[in-house]
Amino acid sequence: xxxxxxxxxxxxxxxxxxxxxxxxxxxxxxxxxxxxxxxxxxxxxxxxxxxxxxxxxxxxxxxxxxxxxxxxxxxxxxxxxxxxxxxxxxxxxxxxxxxxxxxxxxxxxxxxxxxxxxxxxxxxxxxxxxxxxxxxxxxxxxxxxxxxxxxxxxxxxxxxxxxxxxxxxxxxxxxxxxxxxxxxxxxxxxxxxxxxxxxxxxxxxxxxxxxxxxxxxxxxxxxxxxxxxxxxxxxxxxxxxxxxxxxxxxxxxxxxxxxxxxxxxxxxxxxxxxxxxxxxxxxxxxxxxxxxxxxxxxxxxxxxxxxxxxxxxxxxxxxxxxxxxxxxxxxxxxxxxxxxxxxxxxxxxxxxxxxxxxxxxxxxxxxxxxxxxxxxxxxxxxxxxxxxxxxxxxxxxxxxxxxxxxxxxxxxxxxxxxxxxxxxxxxxxxxxxxxxxxxxx
Numbered sequence: 001x002x003x004x005x006x007x008x009x010x011x012x013x014x015x016x017x018x019x020x021x022x023x024x025x026x027x028x029x030x031x032x033x034x035x036x037x038x039x040x041x042x043x044x045x046x047x048x049x050x051x052x053x054x055x056x057x058x059x060x061x062x063x064x065x066x067x068x069x070x071x072x073x074x075x076x077x078x079x080x081x082x083x084x085x086x087x088x089x090x091x092x093x094x095x096x097x098x099x100x101x102x103x104x105x106x107x108x109x110x111x112x113x114x115x116x117x118x119x120x121x122x123x124x125x126x127x128x129x130x131x132x133x134x135x136x137x138x139x140x141x142x143x144x145x146x147x148x149x150x151x152x153x154x155x156x157x158x159x160x161x162x163x164x165x166x167x168x169x170x171x172x173x174x175x176x177x178x179x180x181x182x183x184x185x186x187x188x189x190x191x192x193x194x195x196x197x198x199x200x201x202x203x204x205x206x207x208x209x210x211x212x213x214x215x216x217x218x219x220x221x222x223x224x225x226x227x228x229x230x231x232x233x234x235x236x237x238x239x240x241x242x243x244x245x246x247x248x249x250x251x252x253x254x255x256x257x258x259x260x261x262x263x264x265x266x267x268x269x270x271x272x273x274x275x276x277x278x279x280x281x282x283x284x285x286x287x288x289x290x291x292x293x294x295x296x297x298x299x300x301x302x303x304x305x306x307x308x309x310x311x312x313x314x315x316x317x318x319x320x321x322x323x324x325x326x327x328x329x330x331x332x333x334x335x336x337x338x339x340x341x342x343x344x345x346x347x348x349x350x351x352x353x354x355x356x357x358x359x360x361x362x363x364x365x366x367x368x369x370x371x372x373x374x375x376x377x378x379x380x381x382x383x384x385x386x387x388x389x390x391x392x393x394x395x396x397x398x399x400x401x402x403x404x405x406x407x408x409x410x411x412x413x414x415x416x417x418x419x420x421x422x423x424x425x426x427x428x429x430x431x432x433x434x435x436x437x438x439x440x441x
Contacts, residue, residue: 003107004087007114011083014117014124020345021075025126029073031055032063041217051221054233057214058167059128075126082123082130089130090114092137093420097427099144100387109427118342118372119419125345128168129416135165136175137420143179144389146199150191155199159206167210170228171417174399180204182392241266241302243311249408250317250325251279253332255340256350262409266302281320288313330405337404337415338376341368344412375422382425393421 021029027043034049035041041060042051063078070077090113098106113119122129139161146154158179165172180200187196211227218226222236232240248262253276260274270293280286292313296306318325341352343365349358352365383390397418404414 003110003114004090007087007090007120008083010115010117011086011120011123014121015076015079015083018121018124018346019076019079020125025075028055028059028063028126028128029075032060032067033072035060036064036067052235053218053222053224053226054229054235056167056170056229058164058169059126059131061167062131063126078126079124082126085134086119086123086130087114089119089134089137089420090423092134092141093423094427096137096140096144096420097424099141099148100389100424101382101428102431105382105387105424105427105431107427108430109423112375112378112426113420113423116375116419116423117368118375119416121342121345122413122416129413132165132168132172132417133420135161135168135172136417139165139175139179140420140424143183143392146183147187147190147389150187150195150199152199155203156206159203162203162207163210166207166228167214169417171400171403171414173228174396174403176204176207178396178399179392182389182395186389186392239266239302239304239307241307241310243307243309243314244302245408247310247314247317249329250314251275252408253329253410254336255344255411258409258411259350267300269297269300278324281317285313285316333407333410334401334405337410337412339369339373340412341365342372342412342416343368375419375426378426378429379422380425382428385428387425387428390425393425397421 030044031041031052034044038049040049040051041057042049043054066078066081067073070081090110093113094106094110097109119129119133122133139158142154142157142161146158162173162176162179165175180203183200183203184193184196187199215225215227218224224236232245234240244265248257248265252258252262257274257276261270264270272290272293275289280289292306292309295309296302302310343352348361348365352358352361355362383394400415400418404410407414
């Protein structure tokens with residue numbers, strides 16, 4: 001099939017040109033290696049291996065299986081395995097688009113998914129995104145199939161997709177939150193309330209089962225109730241820096257600020273010149289922030305005293321402009337995650353918009369942003385035409401946007417989980433409305 005062949009070529013090119021195994025991939029790899037070799041779900045340190053709960057077990061389990069099959073820390077094999085999962089996601093999305101609209105929409109969705117560089121790029125790094133997209137695509141296809149033909153096997157497939165999506169990333173739980181009620185909402189009029197209620201409840205309960213041993217393990221090991229993963233990826237007893245995090249939420253709206261400020265907190269120096277102008281409401285606040293940075297940079301450590309000063313500064317800024325803190329900045333972060341050029345895995349300058357310093361990269365980033373916008377516009381056209389199950393799709397996207405609006409450190413990859421829906425809706429945009437196939441709902 002030409003679409004899958006072209007999609008495979010694109011993904012192999014990314015693996016060859018832009019492989020990425022630093023940072024979080026090594027954290028996942030370390031957990032997987034210790035789990036496989038020592039039976040300890042933990043991280044390595046100078047003092048030995050210590051248990052951890054900062055990452056859910058879904059992706060370390062995948063890495064552990066890859067290491068057993070292809071060799072320890074053979075990350076290239078992991079990437080090629082992810083290519084297979086990503087191409088399977090393309091087929092599932094195409095199948096979903098066919099079910100909600102037409103065969104032509106399915107073909108369009110297949111090409112759009114196979115040739116999308118934003119999702120293809122993530123096959124070249126051992127992170128959760130590729131498998132998360134597969135679980136979402138599998139859930140969409142199984143959901144539509146279940147409502148066409150309510151067989152219990154599709155309930156089990158859906159439950160697997162829900163639970164593994166959440167085992168990969170805690171926000172994967174939103175998939176079940178959006179689709180379980182949709183099973184009842186759409187299915188009751190087709191197959192009766194009683195059957196659909198039983199199926200929705202069974203699906204939801206089965207998807208929770210894998211978290212029981214994980215929760216019990218965390219209680220036994222750390223004496224904390226932690227069914228998912230902590231918001232700030234810290235083990236019990238480690239500091240979370242609430243003052244610094246709240247102050248960051250009064251400043252950051254883009255990946256550059258996340259990279260240069262948020263990620264450097266408590267690990268590296270903070271530079272005042274990296275802050276945008278919106279970080280200061282007055283000359284006095286500028287001086288206060290400068291002094292705070294200078295004091296922090298003496299040790300590059302957020303001590304309790306430094307964190308308290310960040311908290312006071314955040315409180316002052318929120319008091320000065322509560323609308324900015326509670327509305328304008330969350331909306332700006334959300335728009336940045338949707339519209340920003342998705343170049344975070346490419347070897348392109350973080351401040352790509354500084355044209356005088358690197359014009360070619362600025363032009364490429366602008367083209368990437370235009371391509372991303374084209375996908376979004378096509379999806380909006382498809383949603384406007386309101387194919388089957390559009391309500392469920394919209395519910396998931398809105399739930400995810402509401403969650404992302406609470407983050408202080410935006411990253412474009414956090415909206416990537418909506419792309420299986422966007423591919424399907426964009427496929428609908430390429431079909432004549434009169435050709436839609438509709439269920440009697």
